[in-house]
Structures are given as C-alpha cells and as structure tokens.
Amino acid sequence: MTDTASSSGGIRPDALVRPADPASDLEKAALKGRPKVSLLGLGMLSPAAVLLLVFFFAPVVLTTIFSFTNMTSATGISGGAYVLSPNLLRELERSGVDSDTLAALGTESVVVDQESIAAARAAGVEEDFLEEIEDDLLGVDFDSKQDFERALKDLPSHLRRTRDLKLAADHFLVSALNTRFATRAEASDAISALAPDIAPGTRDRILDASYTGWVWTTENFRRLATQPETLRLVLNTFFYVAVTLAFNVLVGLFLAITVFYLPKGTGMVFSVLWLLPRITPVVLYAIMWKWFTWDGGFVASFADLVGLPSFNYMKGSVPTAWTIVILVNGCIGASFGMILFSGALRSIPMQQLWASEVDGASRWQQVRYIILPQMRWPILFVTCYQSMSLLSSYEQIWLTTNGGPGNTTMVWALESFRTALSNYTGNLQYGQGAAMALVLVIVGLVLSIIFLRMFRFGELVEKPKIEF
Amino acid sequence: MQIVLKDFTKSFDGLTVIDKLNLTINDGEMLALLGPSGCGKSTTLLAISGILRVNGGQILFGDKDVSNLPSQKRNVGVVFQNYALYPHMTAFENIAFPLQVRKTGAAEIEERVREMARLTHIEPYLDRRPGQLSGGQQQRVALARALVRRPDVLLLDEPLANLDAKLRLEMRSEIRRIQLETGITAILVTHDQVEAMSMADRIAIMDHGRIQQIAAPEDMYHRPSNTFVAGFLGNPPIVFLEGKAIGNGAFESASGMRMPLPERLTGLAADQPIVMGVRPEHFGVKGRHTVRGTVSFIEPQGRETHFDLTVAEGEVLRSIQAARTDISLGSEVEWPLDVDKALVFDSEGNRL
Numbered sequence: 018m019t020d021t022a023s024s025s026g027g028i029r030p031d032a033l034v035r036p037a038d039p040a041s042d043l044e045k046a047a048l049k050g051r052p053k054v055s056l057l058g059l060g061m062l063s064p065a066a067v068l069l070l071v072f073f074f075a076p077v078v079l080t081t082i083f084s085f086t087n088m089t090s091a092t093g094i095s096g097g098a099y100v101l102s103p104n105l106l107r108e109l110e111r112s113g114v115d116s117d118t119l120a121a122l123g124t125e126s127v128v129v130d131q132e133s134i135a136a137a138r139a140a141g142v143e144e145d146f147l148e149e150i151e152d153d154l155l156g157v158d159f160d161s162k163q164d165f166e167r168a169l170k171d172l173p174s175h176l177r178r179t180r181d182l183k184l185a186a187d188h189f190l191v192s193a194l195n196t197r198f199a200t201r202a203e204a205s206d207a208i209s210a211l212a213p214d215i216a217p218g219t220r221d222r223i224l225d226a227s228y229t230g231w232v233w234t235t236e237n238f239r240r241l242a243t244q245p246e247t248l249r250l251v252l253n254t255f256f257y258v259a260v261t262l263a264f265n266v267l268v269g270l271f272l273a274i275t276v277f278y279l280p281k282g283t284g285m286v287f288s289v290l291w292l293l294p295r296i297t298p299v300v301l302y303a304i305m306w307k308w309f310t311w312d313g314g315f316v317a318s319f320a321d322l323v324g325l326p327s328f329n330y331m332k333g334s335v336p337t338a339w340t341i342v343i344l345v346n347g348c349i350g351a352s353f354g355m356i357l358f359s360g361a362l363r364s365i366p367m368q369q370l371w372a373s374e375v376d377g378a379s380r381w382q383q384v385r386y387i388i389l390p391q392m393r394w395p396i397l398f399v400t401c402y403q404s405m406s407l408l409s410s411y412e413q414i415w416l417t418t419n420g421g422p423g424n425t426t427m428v429w430a431l432e433s434f435r436t437a438l439s440n441y442t443g444n445l446q447y448g449q450g451a452a453m454a455l456v457l458v459i460v461g462l463v464l465s466i467i468f469l470r471m472f473r474f475g476e477l478v479e480k481p482k483i484e485f
Numbered sequence: 486m487q488i489v490l491k492d493f494t495k496s497f498d499g500l501t502v503i504d505k506l507n508l509t510i511n512d513g514e515m516l517a518l519l520g521p522s523g524c525g526k527s528t529t530l531l532a533i534s535g536i537l538r539v540n541g542g543q544i545l546f547g548d549k550d551v552s553n554l555p556s557q558k559r560n561v562g563v564v565f566q567n568y569a570l571y572p573h574m575t576a577f578e579n580i581a582f583p584l585q586v587r588k589t590g591a592a593e594i595e596e597r598v599r600e601m602a603r604l605t606h607i608e609p610y611l612d613r614r615p616g617q618l619s620g621g622q623q624q625r626v627a628l629a630r631a632l633v634r635r636p637d638v639l640l641l642d643e644p645l646a647n648l649d650a651k652l653r654l655e656m657r658s659e660i661r662r663i664q665l666e667t668g669i670t671a672i673l674v675t676h677d678q679v680e681a682m683s684m685a686d687r688i689a690i691m692d693h694g695r696i697q698q699i700a701a702p703e704d705m706y707h708r709p710s711n712t713f714v715a716g717f718l719g720n721p722p723i724v725f726l727e728g729k730a731i732g733n734g735a736f737e738s739a740s741g742m743r744m745p746l747p748e749r750l751t752g753l754a755a756d757q758p759i760v761m762g763v764r765p766e767h768f769g770v771k772g773r774h775t776v777r778g779t780v781s782f783i784e785p786q787g788r789e790t791h792f793d794l795t796v797a798e799g800e801v802l803r804s805i806q807a808a809r810t811d812i813s814l815g816s817e818v819e820w821p822l823d824v825d826k827a828l829v830f831d832s833e834g835n836r837l
C-alpha cells in the first residue's frame with residue numbers, strides 16, 4: 018500500500034524522484050577523514066597486548082629456551098656444581114679417556130691433620146687412640162691406605178678389631194671423588210693436583226662431564242631426529258588425529274542434520290545428551306569410560322553375553338585400545354561439531370529447503386545437494402580447529418589408556434608431557450620435553466598458516482561484497 | 486489445471502489462522518490473492534504447494550485430492566518471496582535442479598534449461614551464481630526454476646516485493662507474458678493492489694483468513710462488496726463518510742453535511758445508518774452536487790495533484806485532479822461531487 022503508483026491515476030513511479038539522502042554524504046565524509054591511530058586506542062589495546070605477551074608469547078619463548086638445554090630434575094633449573102662420581106669415571110673410560118689419568122683421579126691419599134682428627138672425633142673414634150695419632154702421625158705422609166693402616170696398628174692403643182680400625186682409617190682418607198666443587202676453577206685445580214700431566218683438552222672434557230647443572234645443547238633435537246621411537250610417535254599421532262577428526266566431523270554432521278530434522282522437543286533432548294561429554298569434567302568423563310570398559314564393566318559383560326571375548330577393552334588389546342581412545346575424544350569433538358554445524362544449518366533460509374522440496378528433492382537429495390554444499394566453511398573450520406586441538410591434546414589419553422598397552426597408543430603430546438612432567442621412574446627431562454613441545458608448536462603454526470591460506474582462498478573466490 | 490480449496494482450514498499450535506476457506510482457481514487463469522500482511526496469503530499458498538499440511542478440508546488439483554500428498558509429488562512450481570535460489574549453484578544449475586533430482590538425462594536438461602532461459606530472457610547469465618545477479622535477474626531465474634519441469638500450477642509468493650519500482654513494472658508484464666504463453670494456472674500472492682490489478686484475471690481479497698470477494702479487477706474496483714474491499718483498492722484510498730439516510734434521496738453525515746444519494750438508492754428509508762464512500766477521482770471534476778471546504782493538503786504528483794478538502798470538523802474529502810497550481814493551501818473552494826458514482830454501504834459494511 019505504500020506504493021504511490023496509482024492504478025486509476027496512472028502515475029508512473031519514476032515520477033517520484035527522491036532527493037539524495039543527506040546521511041549518505043555525511044557517511045562519505047566520515048570515511049574520508051578517518052582519525053589516525055590514537056593514543057587512547059593503543060591504551061585500550063594494552064591490556065590485551067599484555068595478556069597476549071604473558072599467556073601466549075612467554076610460554077612459547079620459555080619452551081624454546083628449555084628445548085635447547087639438557088635440563089632435567091637432576092640438573093635443576095638453576096646452576097649446578099662439579100662432581101667426579103665413580104659412575105662418571107666409568108663412563109669417561111668407556112668413551113675413551115686414558116685410564117691412567119682416570120685412575121689418578123680416583124686415587125685416595127691419607128692426610129693426618131687437625132681437621133681430619135676433628136672429623137674422626139666427631140664420628141666417635143676413641144679419644145686415646147686419636148691422641149696417639151695426633152702425637153705420632155700428625156703431618157706424616159703415607160703412600161697408600163695400607164701403609165697408614167699398618168702405622169695405626171703399631172700405635173699402643175690401637176683398636177682390636179680390624180673392621181673398627183679400617184673404619185677409623187677412613188676418616189683420614191681424602192679423594193676428589195664425590196666432592197662437590199662449587200666452581201670450575203676449584204674442580205680444575207683438584208684435577209690438576211691429582212693428575213699433573215693431564216692434557217688441557219682432556220681436563221676440559223672431564224670438567225664438562227662432571228658438571229651437574231644444565232647446559233645449552235642441541236642434543237634434544239638430534240635425539241628426536243635419530244631415535245626410532247620418533248617415527249612410531251609421528252605415525253601414532255597422525256593416525257589418532259586423522260581418525261578422530263573424521264569421527265568428529267562425520268558424527269557431528271550426522272547429529273546436526275538428524276537434530277535439524279527431528280521434532281523440536283526430541284531434537285533438544287538428543288542434542289543435550291550429546292553435549293554431555295563436552296560439559297562433563299574431563300576427569301569424570303574419563304573415569305566413566307574406565308568403568309565402562311573395566312574387566313567386569315558394561316562392555317566386557319555385554320561382550321560376554323553376546324559371545325565375544327570379554328576383557329578390559331581399554332587396555333586389553335591394541336585395536337580396542339585405539340577404538341576407545343578415538344571414541345573418548347571423538348565424542349567430545351563430535352558434540353563441538355554438532356553445535357557448530359547446527360548453527361550453520363539454521364542459518365540456511367527455510368525457503369531454500371522448501372524450494373528444494375517443491376522441486377522434487379527427497380530428504381537425502383536435500384541433504385546432499387542443498388545442505389552439505391553450504392556447510393563447506395563450517396566443515397573446514399571444524400577440521401582446522403579440531404586438528405590443532407587434537408594435535409596438542411593428551412589429557413583424555415593420559416587419563417584412559419595412558420598410551421598403553423605398551424606404547425601403542427602413545428601420541429606426541431602425551432609423550433612430551435610424560436618426558437617433561439610426568440615420569441615416574443627416571444628424571445623429569447624438561448629439556449627433552451620442551452623440545453618435543455616446540456615441535457608441536459611449530460607444526461601447529463605451519464598448519465594454521467596453511468588453514469588461514471585456505472580461508473583466504475575462499476574469500477578470493479567470492480569477491481568482497483563491500484568495496485573500498 | 487483447476488484448483489479447488491474446499492473448507493481449507495489451517496492452524497498453528499492450536500491457533501486457527503484460516504477457517505474453512507473455499508476458493509476455486511480456473512484452469513489457465515492467473516488469480517491474485519490480495520490482502521494485508523498476516524491475513525494468511527502465504528499460508529494458503531504453502532498449503533497448496535504441500536509444504537504445509539492442511540488441518541481440515543481438501544485441496545483438489547483437477548479431480549485429484551492432493552491434500553495428503555507431499556510437495557515432491559504435487560508438481561507445483563513455486564517462486565518464493567526472496568527467490569530462495571541455491572547460493573552455491575550457478576543460475577544454470579539452479580534451473581536444472583528440479584530435473585536433476587528426477588534423474589533427467591543431461592541432454593534433455595541442457596535443452597530444457599536453455600528453453601526456459603530463452604523464455605525468461607536470462608541466457609547471458611546462466612554461468613553466474615545468484616550473488617552475482619541483480620534482483621530482477623534472480624527473480625527470473627527463480628521463475629525459470631519453477632517452470633522448468635512444466636508444473637501443473639505456478640505459485641508466486643510476492644515475487645516482486647524485493648524489486649525497485651521500475652523493475653517491478655517490467656517484471657509485472659514479464660510474468661504475465663510468460664503465464665499467458667505457457668497457459669499455466671497461476672496464483673499470485675501479493676499485498677500490492679496495483680500488482681494484483683495489473684496482472685491477474687481475477688482477484689481474491691483476503692482478510693483475517695477469509696475471502697472477502699473474488700472478482701475481475703475492474704469489477705472489484707467499481708463494485709466492491711464491502712468497505713474492506715473498497716478501502717483496500719485504490720490509491721489514494723476512498724474516503725468514507727458515516728451518517729444516515731434522511732429520506733427524499735438525501736444523506737446527512739455525522740457532522741450534519743447533506744448531499745444527495747446516488748440515483749439508484751433514492752428509496753432508502755429515513756434514519757437508516759449508512760456509510761458513503763467517495764473515491765478521489767469522483768470529487769472535484771464534475772457532478773451534480775457541489776461541496777464547499779478548505780484546502781488542507783496539497784500533494785503535486787507531476788501529471789496530477791492530490792488535494793484534501795476539509796468540509797467539516799473531522800470530515801475530509803479527497804480529490805485527484807489534473808495538475809493545477811492555482812489553488813493554495815487554506816483557500817476556500819467549492820468543487821463538484823459526482824454523487825451517482827459514490828458507493829454506499831450499510832452499517833455492517835456491505836455495499837447497497
């Protein structure tokens with residue numbers, strides 16, 4: 018009724034020329050005189066910048082730094098000392114250091130001075146005996162422990178039992194072994210004293226090896242590149258990410274489309290059910306699965322009932338372990354996909370679906386030709402997003418199979434977590450773990466650049482709707 | 486194909502929107518379903534297309550009851566208000582879609598899509614996606630898609646609502662041309678009276694889920710069955726004066742203004758409450774009665790000028806005259822009124 022063209026009067030609508038909208042001129046002017054970047058704007062941005070710095074860059078930078086060190090829980094993260102341990106000498110001998118030199122380092126000498134007497138007294142050696150030692154032997158040199166023990170036996174009030182005597186003698190033995198030297202110079206002096214003829218190169222090598230703190234090294238990466246375990250981890254990770262991702266996308270799509278076609282109430286219940294894995298705390302969720310697949314649990318009992326082998330499906334065999342790992346993660350991702358796809362589905366105008374029905378398309382044809390092609394971007398998005406988060410996620414695997422049986426379901430992220438932070442048996446290898454994490458970060462960055470390119474490409478195909 | 490709606494009833498969540506509507510669309514005719522927003526036009530159309538199921542009554546295509554047939558099996562072509570083209574397909578693919586889902590051979594698809602493109606004048610744009618087409622081109626693609634599988638019925642839901650005034654004029658005659666060329670039975674849903682008048686063979690005016698009148702456009706304009714129809718058709722609209730017959734073939738309005746009744750109604754009993762309807766083209770040009778008043782509004786329209794004349798407190802007559810500039814706002818004038826063309830309604834609103 019707002020059409021001013023009148024049928025009876027025959028007024029052509031072209032006669033109605035509206036004056037130019039003054040607002041549009043104003044807008045143009047505003048666009049031209051766009052204000053320069055203001056201090057206020059930067060000020061408003063600064064909290065975000067700080068957060069980015071603290072929560073994103075700092076971890077990455079720290080990971081990078083750690084990955085080029087050999088830090089472990091043995092070295093600690095602050096400095097260390099120089100210690101020549103018997104183990105170290107054995108290792109050095111194996112790696113080709115002259116054994117005479119090493120023997121020299123391992124020699125013990127006998128020193129009888131006020132200090133060692135005091136130490137022996139503190140350890141509870143008899144006072145009479147110590148006094149005699151002080152009187153007769155103070156400052157005397159002995160070539161060996163045996164000589165010293167013989168000299169001790171000659172003392173009037175020497176200890177009757179040989180074992181006690183030997184124990185008392187130990188207090189006067191001095192060795193470079195197991196002594197903590199705070200600085201390199203001290204350790205160097207000690208080595209030179211014991212083995213005066215040592216070549217400076219060998220000495221440096223021994224000093225390096227005896228350091229208990231951390232040092233800079235590229236060893237972590239060399240080890241990653243050479244150890245056979247790496248390939249297994251890569252293959253496992255690839256398999257895990259690819260299959261879980263496929264599960265996420267396919268099941269997510271299937272659920273979204275099913276819920277879309279279900280009556281409202283039923284669809285609602287259905288989608289809430291599928292949201293449960295997403296909203297349950299991850300530990301609870303993992304424990305649920307554990308109960309579910311426990312030796313006497315639901316799955317095992319059910320398998321027994323239908324005549325299948327009954328065992329712990331989570332840990333009992335490699336194929337079932339993988340199945341469980343993929344299901345555990347897949348269900349979480351599928352509900353994420355479902356939410357996203359549902360949103361995208363709802364944004365398809367209803368009339369398009371009506372049109373396709375009138376055009377004669379069956380439900381399946383509607384899904385195949387109208388809905389799926391329009392879900393391309395959401396699918397790509399879920400693929401990108403999920404592949405990144407799957408790549409770096411380990412907590413569900415950690416809480417369920419923990420990489421087992423053996424190391425068959427071990428993935429890169431879990432291995433790096435274990436190496437760095439959760440090693441029950443050996444030392445926590447921060448450096449090695451960081452190196453593995455860094456590899457993940459780099460793979461993630463490369464992937465995101467590729468994915469961003471793909472999104473850009475999409476923008477290029479469809480010309481921008483707004484031109485400047 | 487003749488379409489018959491018998492006692493068609495539709496309700497949403499228990500709320501009845503259309504109650505026992507009866508309507509017959511003749512074979513090969515274009516019927517316009519005209520009415521204000523929310524009166525149930527789209528609902529009726531969607532029920533005919535099978536997208537909405539009826540809650541009562543029947544829908545017949547020819548002799549066949551299609552009430553419970555899904556839309557896939559009804560062989561109707563629909564053009565939706567926003568065209569509902571598939572954005573990821575080219576114009577060609579859009580038009581080919583109804584054939585493709587029927588597994589028609591590629592050669593035949595090609596031939597029939599080209600034929601439709603020729604008919605709707607969109608041959609140059611077949612490779613483009615809907616996003617790269619203008620509103621009018623999209624509209625034609627939607628029309629071609631609706632027609633490509635030779636449906637029994639063509640349903641158009643406000644097909645021109647999104648077009649600008651000029652394109653709307655163009656497409657009006659275009660759609661009519663195509664409908665006449667194909668001889669298809671068509672229903673045009675619109676809330677634009679001009680569209681309905683210029684395109685349709687017959688108009689059905691709807692209000693609150695009821696058909697108020699079905700008639701040919703001219704007929705409906707000159708012989709509206711009630712005040713709703715009279716008020717809905719015509720722009721600027723008809724003016725109603727409430728009052729009563731006072732015997733001797735005269736009418737007195739609420740404010741006391743008197744005028745003669747049309748020749749054919751001079752016998753109305755005195756004191757019968759009636760409503761006089763005066764269309765603007767019947768005031769100010771010629772007539773046997775004159776009315777005095779003050780010009781209270783002037784709207785130049787180029788070829789014509791619209792005037793409002795306040796004749797009494799709260800009573801305004803509207804006049805449409807060939808463009809004139811000799812009258813200024815506030816001037817006192819005395820203009821002729823063609824009382825024999827005036828429409829008279831009883832107190833229920835039905836025309837006498």
Ligand SMILES: Nc1ncnc2c1ncn2[C@@H]1O[C@H](COP(=O)(O)OP(=O)(O)OP(=O)(O)O)[C@@H](O)[C@H]1O
Binds near residue numbers: 497522523528529
């Ligand atoms: N899906 C629905 N659920 C509930 N009510 C509906 C639904 N569809 C339509 N209605 C109601 O039915 C009535 C008729 O709607 P309809 O869409 O047929 O109006 P229309 O005549 O096409 O109006 P318009 O000119 O604005 O398109 C309206 O009151 C509307 O609110």
Ligand SMILES: [Mg+2]
Binds near residue numbers: 526527
């Ligand atoms: Mg409508």
